[in-house]
Amino acid sequence: MDEKRFSIPLAKRVKQGVFSAESLKLETTSGEVVEVTWGEIALVVLGKVTQAGPPPGPSRKPKEIEVGKVIGGLVAGPFGTAAYELLKGKKKGQILSKPESSMILDLYRSGNPQPIRFEAGGTNFKTLLNEEAGYSGELNLLAFVRKVAPYLKTALDSSVSQFLEQGKSAISVYSSRENFDFDSAKKIRRKSQ
Secondary structure, eight states, X not given: OOGGGSOOOOOEEEEEEEEXXXXXXXXXXXXXXXXXXXXXEEEEEEEXXXXXXXXXXXXXXXXXXXTTOEETTEEOOOSSTTHHHHHTTOOTTOEEEEOEEEEEEEEEETTOOSOEEEETTTOBTHHHHGGGOOSOHHHHHHHHHHXXXXXXXXXXXXXXXXXXXXXXXXXXXXXXXXXXXXXXXHHHHHHHO
């Protein structure tokens, strides 16, 4: 079977949950309650998706900025460290979209190819982290990874291990959710063979 043609199950997106020493009790965005014991977790995959424009959805508009527009006395350009590269060849008045990014953690149970997905912008980590929770979804997701890692030593993908050893800069970056979905599904497929 061609590796690029296998089907990828739709992820169960986590809305919120409760962490305990025995398991995670999770509520999905569809309202389903799933309890996952630490022993049944086969693989945990971490990645960051950065794509130009908004993620799919009717209410999302791209974050745009006009090159050369004066905002608060400063000449506006694109966000981030690659501003110079993005501005090369751009004309004043041209609209640039800020790339959208999202940190994602996929958790796979043994014998189940459907991931349980934690998203920095879509999961309420306050119930999972309690007093450790902050105001940034991305930082909360990374704090959650650190909290569950000791329970999942044999299930940690290299993407998680590298983050734990080297920090945020070691997290793999994907150009689209589809690329992350494919890579994540490919990893669990390899592990279960």
